[in-house]
Amino acid sequence: GAVVSQHPSRVICKSGTSVKIECRSLDFQATTMFWYRQFPKQSLMLMATSNEGSKATYEQGVEKDKFLINHASLTLSTLTVTSAHPEDSSFYICSARKGPGNTIYFGEGSWLTVV
């Protein structure tokens, strides 16, 4: 069964609005989660590392004020795309490490379409 769960799986929002995507670790605690972005037919690019109880660490070129990450509990991280624009339309996917085997599991992903 699923180890990491994301919600919603698909969302359509109007340009200028904000949308929140949730990532939950199921049956385990994840002090660190990761958010990736994937454009059609391209690879996954790490956006940020979500740290429970502290600020997220963003990769170079990712706007922290646009992609707000909150890791409020050991099982939940959220990504909020603020003031979304059509170019933010993409597939967003989170991951978490389920230790101690260092295997990294991914959520089902969230398709965001900004119209």
Added chain:
Amino acid sequence: AQKVTQAQTEISVVEKEDVTLDCVYETRDTTYYLFWYKQPPSGELVFLIRRNSFDEQNEISGRYSWNFQKSTSSFNFTITASQVVDSAVYFCALSEGKEYGGATNKLIFGTGTLLAVQP
């Protein structure tokens, strides 16, 4: 610098053929982890295998097998007797760090190989 190269962009085979997906990596770390994931059209990433840098044993799991060779920095994936359900994009990924704690666990992905298995 860390890098993962999957030179094969697309591969098309006929059902029951064997197919090998290539993966070459670059890293300066002595401790690292290699992964293969399958991404079907629905989008989710399905974990297939994890291998650490100290374990060069090849692995076989059903129709899947992996050949890890540190000498050539390669971690190739072979599907034997391919099936239509194997059609997907396959990603090879690299993670650096220690086994317990202190690891960034950030994955560096290759560009993926689209495998199309024709009936």
